[in-house]
Amino acid sequence: MQPTATVLVYSDDSNTREQVRVATGRRPAPDSPVVEFVECATPHAVLAELDKGGIDVCVLDGEAVPMGGMGMCRQIKDEIFDCPPVLLLIGRPQDAWLATWSRADAAVTLPVDPVEFASALASLLRKKKLLSA
Numbered sequence: 001m002q003p004t005a006t007v008l009v010y011s012d013d014s015n016t017r018e019q020v021r022v023a024t025g026r027r028p029a030p031d032s033p034v035v036e037f038v039e040c041a042t043p044h045a046v047l048a049e050l051d052k053g054g055i056d057v058c059v060l061d062g063e064a065v066p067m068g069g070m071g072m073c074r075q076i077k078d079e080i081f082d083c084p085p086v087l088l089l090i091g092r093p094q095d096a097w098l099a100t101w102s103r104a105d106a107a108v109t110l111p112v113d114p115v116e117f118a119s120a121l122a123s124l125l126r127k128k129k130l131l132s133a
Contacts, residue, residue, distance in 0.1 A: 003033040005125050006054050008084075010040045010069060011061035014042040016042075020059050023099065030124035044069040050076060055084045057124045062090045063097070063110065070102040077103040085124040087117075 017039050027034050038055065040046045043066070049055060049079045058076070060069030073086045088104035089112065090096065099107035105127075106120045 001036075004036050005033040005056040005128075006036050006038060006064045006092035007121070008040060008046065008049055008055045008058045010012070010042050010043075010046045010058065010064060010072060011089070012053075012064045013061065014041075016061050016063075016093050016110065016112070019088075019110075020117070023112045023114040023117040024121060025118070028125065032122045036081050043072055046072060047074070047079075050080050050083075056085045056120065056128050058084050060086055060088050060104075061097065061110075063109075064087050070098050070104075073102040085128055087120055087124055099123075 007024070011017050016073055021037055024035050034049055038049050040049060055061050060072050062069040064072070068089050073087040077083050078084070088099045088102065088107040089110050090099055090107050093112055096107055105124055108116050108120050
């Protein structure tokens with residue numbers, strides 16, 4: 001049986017969530033596990049899913065409404081014990097300092113570039129695997 005990784009994707013925009021799914025494919029890299037997605041369109045849904053556990057990586061849309069992914073990232077880093085790594089989707093490269101403020105583990109720009117995104121996601125999955133071992 002192949003290992004799987006659960007990736008939470010938060011965005012109020014269904015097109016952004018689709019870009020993440022398409023960029024990831026079945027797995028973001030040959031050495032990565034098969035990815036299953038949990039999609040959330042509201043901050044409440046994100047917190048509920050994280051409370052359940054089992055999330056390996058969070059992908060948060062920095063442009064989401066009513067709460068952006070940067071604020072959501074900072075909140076979950078403060079409130080969720082053993083918070084999964086966070087990949088933040090930012091509107092422009094100049095917002096990278098805000099991703100640092102939010103304590104995101106990685107950031108890529110929107111629209112999602114499939115190569116850049118898959119590489120960043122695979123890197124976070126590798127780190128998570130090493131930390132769990």
